[in-house]
Amino acid sequence: xxxxxxxxxxxxxxxxxxxxxxxxxxxxxxxxxxxxxxxxxxxxxxxxxxxxxxxxxxxxxxxxxxxxxxxxxxxxxxxxxxxxxxxxxxxxxxxxxxxxxxxxxxxxxxxxxxxxxxxxxxxxxxxxxxxxxxxxxxxxxxxxxxxxxxxxxxxxxxxxxxxxxxxxxxxxxxxxxxxxxxxxxxxxxxxxxxxxxxxxxxxxxxxxxxxx
Numbered sequence: 001x002x003x004x005x006x007x008x009x010x011x012x013x014x015x016x017x018x019x020x021x022x023x024x025x026x027x028x029x030x031x032x033x034x035x036x037x038x039x040x041x042x043x044x045x046x047x048x049x050x051x052x053x054x055x056x057x058x059x060x061x062x063x064x065x066x067x068x069x070x071x072x073x074x075x076x077x078x079x080x081x082x083x084x085x086x087x088x089x090x091x092x093x094x095x096x097x098x099x100x101x102x103x104x105x106x107x108x109x110x111x112x113x114x115x116x117x118x119x120x121x122x123x124x125x126x127x128x129x130x131x132x133x134x135x136x137x138x139x140x141x142x143x144x145x146x147x148x149x150x151x152x153x154x155x156x157x158x159x160x161x162x163x164x165x166x167x168x169x170x171x172x173x174x175x176x177x178x179x180x181x182x183x184x185x186x187x188x189x190x191x192x193x194x195x196x197x198x199x200x201x202x203x204x205x206x207x208x209x210x211x212x
Contacts, residue, residue, distance in 0.1 A: 033128060034128040036139075038123065040073075041123040062108060073167060075157060075167045077100065078169045079103075082169070083183050084190070085183055087195055087198075102203050106202055121144060125139065134158075136155070137155075139156060152171075153173075155168065155171075155172075156169070186198055
């Protein structure tokens with residue numbers, strides 16, 4: 001795989017992640033999953049076009065957006081657990097908390113600079129396959145702009161109770177699932193150094209990124 005293609009995929013993953021961050025906080029509980037994806041992705045594109053602080057790559061501003069809007073609309077604990085793999089079940093509550101905290105920082109730091117790459121794209125959400133009663137669905141879409149359409153897929157789950165609604169737990173860009181990519185990376189660290197080694201590696205990477 002060429003370096004330019006890897007960079008493109010990373011930029012698109014960031015843009016996809018921002019779709020969650022920029023969504024309106026007042027989501028309808030009974031909103032269909034494909035309508036959900038269509039709306040928040042369009043909102044993301046509009047936000048990037050108009051928010052000068054995002055376009056300038058202001059990391060502090062982006063982090064504030066994440067803290068305010070991402071957690072209610074994304075099953076971050078499930079994403080982290082899947083990224084860690086079988087070791088998650090053996091992790092202590094403190095280890096789980098630290099891994100989630102460092103993983104969140106890593107995602108923000110890694111993809112924040114890609115927000116400036118969003119331009120005049122539009123989103124086409126494909127017909128949803130599944131039953132109205134499904135609690136987990138796969139929503140497929142394409143990002144259209146200059147050049148070939150970009151594949152964007154979302155795995156969603158419907159959660160009950162307080163904060164009920166659709167939440168994203170994995171993202172696929174051009175055939176690459178975000179959590180699967182991190183799972184392979186984390187597995188190497190866990191096999192070599194254990195869970196504490198993974199935490200230390202994530203923390204060190206975050207400290208290094210913060211200095212850039």
